[in-house]
Amino acid sequence: MSARKKSDTWMPIFIGDYLADTMRLSTIQHGAYLLLLMEYWRQGPLVDDMDELCAVCRTDRKTWDKTIWPSLSRFFEKKDDGLLHQKRADNERANAAEKKVKRSEAANARWGKKECKDDANASGMHEQSTCKGDDTQSSPLPSSLRSETSLTSFESERAQNPKSEKSKRACRLPADWRPSPEMAEFARSNGVDPERTAAVFRDYWVGVPDPKGRKADWNATWRNWVRREDGMQPIPQRTAPSERRIAVNAAWAGVPDIEGV
Incomplete structure (x- = not known):
């Protein structure tokens, strides 16, 4: 049981091949066979235990022994590991496992390339990163040479793209x-x-x-x-009154109120 590995929940069914192999199965036998294939796809080869297989197929032992297993046993073969194998199911599970590994490797490769890009920090200094799994490794350098090398690389990048630094800081x-x-x-x-x-x-x-x-x-x-001049008004400045303004105010102060005449 522990050696059986779970597969993904999606299972391919080739309808033409399936029907060609199962034309003489009854309705109940079709249902039992499909349940066995689903269990096979998720868990791997089946255990040679009729009671457990009855539980997988949701049936009783009498019906299993008399009606179901005599017709389905020809699809399975017991091998040296003591488990019941189905050749087509083994091949499809192997293909699915291989595709999963390739997808995982491709995803890791994409992320590895992304992590290998050098990022410059606010001071213009950055350290060269090494991809995980690269066959070549950079030789160790003194810290002074590493800083000088990083600075030279960053200045070269700025010279090629002078707008990049400004665009990164824009907010x-x-x-x-x-x-x-x-x-x-x-x-x-x-x-x-x-x-x-x-x-x-x-x-x-x-x-x-x-x-x-x-x-x-x-x-x-x-x-x-x-x-800018448009829309910007200067702050009002308070100035001392001129001598002429003082004289005018004094003259008006001596004029009687017209309404009071």
């Missing part, structure tokens, strides 16, 4: 974004109200779809936004 503006104290001071120095401008800036960029809504440097985007 969307957070919905609760607020300018830092330095960015707020930059706005004031340009005559722009940082609070009101930040609200307009945030609402605009949160609503912009990808990819335009992603920026690599939001501080730079904020500074360019502040420098």
